[in-house]
Amino acid sequence: MTWDQLKSYHSERPDSLCPGHPEIEHEGIELTTGPLGQGIANAVGLAIASKHLAATFNRPEYEVVSNHTWCMVGDACLQEGVGCEAFSYAGHLKLGNLTVIYDNNQITCDSSVDLTNTEDVNSKMLACGWDVIDVFDGVNNVEAIVSALEKGREPSREKPLFVNVRTIIGVDSAVAGQAVAHGVPLGKDNVKEMKKAYGWDPERQFYIPSKVREFYSELPARGGQWVNEWNSLLEEYTEAYPDLARTFKDRMTGKLSGNWESMIPKSFPSDPTPTRKSNNMVMSKILAEVPTFMIGTADLTPSVNLTYKNYEIFNPPTLQPISGSKGSCAGRYIHNGIREHVMAAIANGLAAYSPRTIIPTTSSFFMFYLYAAPAVRMGALQKLKVIHVATHDSIGAGEDGPTHQPVELAALYRAMPHMLYIRPGDSEEAAGAWKCAIEYDGGPSMISVSRHAIPQLCGLTKRDGVVKGAYVLREDRQTDVTLIGVGAELSFTVNVANALKDQSIKTRIVSFPSHKLFREQPLEYQRQVLRRNEGIPAVVIEPYVSLGWERFADAGVNMKGFGHSLPGKYIYKHFEYTTDSMAKRVQSYLRDWKDGRIGRGEFVEL
Amino acid sequence: MTWDQLKSYHSERPDSLCPGHPEIEHEGIELTTGPLGQGIANAVGLAIASKHLAATFNRPEYEVVSNHTWCMVGDACLQEGVGCEAFSYAGHLKLGNLTVIYDNNQITCDSSVDLTNTEDVNSKMLACGWDVIDVFDGVNNVEAIVSALEKGREPSREKPLFVNVRTIIGVDSAVAGQAVAHGVPLGKDNVKEMKKAYGWDPERQFYIPSKVREFYSELPARGGQWVNEWNSLLEEYTEAYPDLARTFKDRMTGKLSGNWESMIPKSFPSDPTPTRKSNNMVMSKILAEVPTFMIGTADLTPSVNLTYKNYEIFNPPTLQPISGSKGSCAGRYIHNGIREHVMAAIANGLAAYSPRTIIPTTSSFFMFYLYAAPAVRMGALQKLKVIHVATHDSIGAGEDGPTHQPVELAALYRAMPHMLYIRPGDSEEAAGAWKCAIEYDGGPSMISVSRHAIPQLCGLTKRDGVVKGAYVLREDRQTDVTLIGVGAELSFTVNVANALKDQSIKTRIVSFPSHKLFREQPLEYQRQVLRRNEGIPAVVIEPYVSLGWERFADAGVNMKGFGHSLPGKYIYKHFEYTTDSMAKRVQSYLRDWKDGRIGRGEFVEL
Structure with a gap:
């Protein structure tokens, strides 16, 4: 941070290190916590990462991982659901390496906090399994704050610590303790008055008194010494535990152990398989043998199929649950409880802690990734490498009804x-999806899979096709229409193509697992796959709403509303996804197309 | 419910009243609570509605509104963030008319609850301001349950009640107390064993013993009597308070008092105005004078501009906050705290309680509607009339950066x-947006507005155009390109059109505030507005990602990634939304278009 940069606070400089909201891309920012509450969950993720790596790599007298996580929160963070989830889960996990400092100024945008929240915060934290220390005069009693922080990082600590520090917002300004001090800049005059109150020169800005400068002057040297000490420790560790140290260093550089790609089966059974089971066939060996992966679930272990041989749970070693196994801090399987939002936000913390040392994977029903969406977004914004596994991604999931059926x-x-x-449209494509996700370094991935068994298009689907986002599943040079198929309903295109053949309509089929990957292909490839510029119309079949497909298709057999609670085997019929109905609609569309009844650029919902 | 319908449980019948998950469309279902945790928040909404209408309409000896809200929850609901938000806020509101019955079986899909949650639930509820009653043998001690429920509805109750009932899942089956009893059907054999244990005939299904039938036989008469009593009370009330009774009945039938449409100004100031302020100009009179509206905010009162003259807060009358006004149960302004998800889920409860008697309105930053999204979705699924007001809907919001800038x-x-x-693109369009939202009866609306002042396109924009989703802002029969503008950046199209004119490029402009409304227009109207079938390319300007616009446009000046923290006046330049840059890109695109370099159906990101 240069002096010049410091002065760029809230300025027009796009490269400012001090914008209104600094993000992870700025040096020294470990995480963009984003909208309120997520920071607590991120901190829980950082603390888990630290505990986990310490349990995995530390050896007696060689504490190569030993940091403490400090988290500052305000009144709002305590109210947000994701914050509540995080507190509850952190207390359960007995994260003694986490200290939350609550800046308790009792002010939010609208007024004093008691307008909307009158709960007994300390009691709530104690009920959640935290230790609580009060600091009653957070404005003046620096000693009490320091003492509380020191207690936070005592090595013997067995619970996370919540330090409740009473403060006054805008202290010594004319708006001290008022809501306007939260959302509105203090203004020049007010700042001058404050400076006067402190005995400072009210006219000087960006001024660091020599006393302050001296106080901090030894900081760089102290920090440098710590780095040197740690590097020496690592050298000694490398001598004492050469294999472990090699793994540790590999992990820190993001190198995956073993030849992970060779662990993905070359082929898969040909009988109908739910793609959630395909996931397990693709990944169970990798998950078991590559310890970089930490697998999270929001209470859907039997549904998401992401366990592996002898998997160990991340849980306090002292905990023996009534049912379920005992865990340890070396465990890599995280039961987040029924807390989807915190699961994804914790995953961001895991991913941001020494990036690529851990690849966090979350899992739930696809619809519940709407609960998790704010944290998934923050992962995307920060380009954090997290893999989300979303099952029940189709109306074919059945009974659970429209609340659980994504459209x-x-x-x-x-x-x-x-x-x-x-x-992915079958096991082969699931293999391709995981390959892409593991290799993708630009942000999170989401692998969206089916609850129900779907046909395996053996010999047609290609994992290398997935890498390109879309590819030709079946070509026909002379063709009337391109059918685009996706995911759980990919096989529908084959059935419809066969039905249309009986009506002497020639089809070609494109499998389209990923918009993003396809959009990144060269235009030439895109044209080869879609052939719309040859005048061939494209019809997509996907029981989601059409929005977004208009880019690649001219018409769609898509959902027009929400789903319905019906057993899976009846639901496709209910929404007219039978081969016969779809084929008829495509046929009718092609007549309109040929007769010129469809205007340029008019997407048609069939 | 017929006998035949009862037997359709989990069957293939699409009209089954007993599907796996019954929804609101089935008689007797008051709400689809949807994914976990939202039900608690919905119950809070129902209880608020009841308290509010009672405070508004009841008179001594005339309790025309007096129902109690009962809510059954499981272990999962207590873990979800939205459930935590709801408990905290309900305790604050002192909702004595709400009883939550916790089916405490300590089992979730994955195992016993203590695998992931070991908090002291009762202490947490007490800390949140609830009363707690324990029922330790919820399997056998029916008396204790009844006694707790009776205590729940004591009229003197000043806090909501949490009844912690210990139960055993799958009691008396072979899987009693196990996780499989949660997620997997018990199976025929297991059910037979249970029936044997109860001394029932294991072979009989759907059998109601005469003893049970007798026990319930008087229920219809009892219910009928209650209805009659209430009708008589209403008659007497109508005589005693004719004006109030008329309003009450109007409210129940969804009739808005007064001529609300006439309260919307006919015109607006022509100086640049943030559309969040336009909202207030459009609505403040209606909000003040039409008591059907209840306005919620998630701690953003100064930002969302939805207060009105002498607005009263919904809060316990006994509460005097440190700052901010005292409230009452008759208050119509709901400060939800910093709890967006619960705000939207409470709104669903308010909307479902005697539908259309209350029109709940929520407000927050647009990006925070990702936090609220699961509840907004449930409102859509149930077609509940809720109006969501989302401000800061553009990168133009500035400093808060990409976390707060929607793309x-x-x-x-x-x-x-x-x-x-x-x-909406200015105040005039905001008037149209509110007209649409108030008249729309098919689900929730969201009015998405700007933080920053935007030019008023007086004489061009038309509120009646908004009703059709999109309309021609400026026509030119001889034209080279249609520019599509939206919302906060609508005026950019006018600037770009003027710049292109200097290059002898003829443009026409379409304002496009709503995809949904436009899609519902006849094809003929759509063609008149877009004229793409005349061979005129359409270019949309919106600093969101392009997805979805490919249906209506051939190219777009859209965002390709997340935003950036910069003051609002610099950010458009940073992302090349200057008139000059946009005009050049459109011009270059038109050259490619004319030269045939763009293939059929190829959307181009400029």
Whole structure:
């Protein structure tokens, strides 16, 4: 941070290190916590990462991982649901390496906090399994604050610590203790008055008195010494534990151990398989043997199929649950409880802690990734490497009904920058999806899979096709229409193509697992796949709403509303996704197309 | 419910009243609570509605509104953030008319609850301002349960009640107390064993013993009597308070008092205005005079501009906050705290309680509607009439940076069925947006507005145009390109059109505030507005990602990634939304277009 940069605070400089909201891309910023409450969850993720890596790599007298996580929060963070989830889960996990400092000024944008929140915060924290220390005069009693922080990092600590520091917002200004001090700049006059109150020169700005400068002058040297000490420790560790040290260093540089790609099966069973099971076939060996992966779930272990042989749970070693296994801090399987939002926000913390040392993976039903969406977005914004595994991604999930059947959610993730959203169409494509996700370094991925068994298009689907986002599944030079298929319903295109053949309509089929990957292909490839510029219309079949497909298709067999609670085997019929109905609609569309009844650029919902 | 319908449980019948997940469309279902945790918030909304209408309409000896809200929850609901928000806020509001019954079986999908949650639930509820009653043997001690419920509805109750009932899942089956009893059907054999244990005939299904039938036989008569009693009370009330009774009945039928439309100004100031301020100009008179509206905010009162003259806060009358006004149960302004998700879920409860008697309105920053999205979705799924007001809907919001600058969120709301998402382009269009939202009866609306002042396109914009989703702002029969403008950046199209004119390029301009409304117009109107079938390319200007615009435009000046923290007046330049840059890109595109370098159906990001 240069003096010049410091003065760029809130300025017009796009490269300012001191903008209104600094983000992770600025040096010294470990995480963009984003909208309120997520920072607590991120801190929980950082503390888990630290505990986990310490348990994995530390050896007696060699504490190569030993940092403490400090988290500053305000009144709002305590009210947000994701903050509540984080407090509850951190207390359960007994994260003694986490201290939360609550800047308790009792002011939010609208007024004093008691207008909307009158709970007993300390009691709530104690009930959640935290220790609590009060600092009653947070404005003047620096000693009490320091003492509390020292207690926070006592090595013997067995619970996370909540330091409740009573403060006054805008202290010594004319708006001290008022809501306007929160949302509105203090203004020049007010700042002058404050400076006067402190005995400072009210006219000087960006001025550091020599006393302050002296106080901090030894900081760089102290920091440098710590770095040197740690480097020496690492050298000794390397001598004492050469194999472990090699793994540790590999992990820190993001190198995956073993030849992970060779662990993905070369082929898969040909009988109908839910793609959530395909996930397990693709990944169970990698998950078992590559310790970089930490697998999270929001209470859907039996549904998401991401366990592996002898998997160990991340939990306090002292905890013996009534049912379920005992865990340890070396465990890599995280049961987040029924807390989707915190799961994704914790994953961001895991990913931001020494980037690429841990690849956090989360899992839940696809619809619940709407609960998790604010944290998934923050992962995308920060380009954090997190893999989200979303099952039950189709109306075919059945009984659970429209609340659990996604029809519009894919639009969000297809629109989200940096987000690699993939819907594989069978086990072979699932292999390709995971390959992309593991290799993708520009942000989070989401692998969207089916609850129900879907046909395997053996010999047609290609994992290397997935890498390009879309590819030709079946070509026909002379053709009347391109059918685009996706994910759980990819096989529908094959059925419709066969039905249309009986009507002497020639088709070609494109499998389209990822918008993002396809958009990144050269125009030439895109034209080869879609052939719309040859005058061939493209019809997409996907039981989601059409929004977003208009870019690649001329018409769509898409959902027009929400789903319905019906057993999976009946629901496709209910929404007219039978081969016969779809084929008829495509046929009718092609007649309109040929007769010129469809205007240029008019997407038609069939 | 017929016998035949009862037997359709989990069947293939699409009209089954007993599907896996019954929704609001089925008689007797008051709300679809949807994914976990939202039900608690919905219950809080119902309880607020009841308290509010009672305070508004009841008179001594005439309790025309007096119901109690009962809410059954499981272990998962207590863990979800939205559930935590709801508990905290309900305790603050002292909702004595709400009883939550906690089916405490300590089992979730993955295992026993203590695998992931070991907090002291009762202490947490007490800290949140609830009363707690324990029922230790919820399997056998029916008396204790009844006694607790009776205590719940004691009229003197000043806090909501949490009844902690210990139960055993799958009691008396072979999987009693196990996680499989939660997620997997018990199976025929297991059910037979249970029936044997109860001394029932294991072979009989759907059998109601005469003892049970007798026990319930008087229920219809009892219910009928209550209805009669209430009708008589209403008659007497009508005689005693004829004006109040008329309003009450009007409210129940959804009739808005007064001629609300005439309260919207006929014209607006011509100086640049933030559309969040336009909202207030459009609505403050209506909000003040039409008591059907209840206005919620998540701690952004100074930002959202939805207060009105002498507005009263909904809060316990006994509460005097340190700063801010005292409230009452008759108050119509709801300070939800910093709890966006619960705000939207409470609004669903308010809307579902005697539908159209209350029109709940929520307000926050647009990006925070990602926090609220799961509840907004449930409102859409249930077609509940809720109006969401989202400000800071543009990168132009500035300093707060990419975390607060939406670029992809509109795609979700444009994709969501039943959802009326509108981005008005100035005050005149804001008037149209509110007209649409107030008249729309098919689900929630969202009015998406700017933080910053935007030019007023007086004489060009038309509120009646908004009703059609898109309309021609400026026509030119001989034209080279249609420019599509939206919301906060609508005026950019006019600037670009003027710049292109200097280059002898003829333009026409379309204002496009709502995808949904435009899609509902006849094809003929759509063609008149877009004229793409005349071979005129359309270019949309909106600093969101392009996804969704490919349906209406051939190219777009859209965002390709997230925003940046910069003061509002510099940010457009940073992302090349200057008139000059945009005009050049459109010009270059038109050359490519004319030279045939753009293939059929190829959307181009400029």
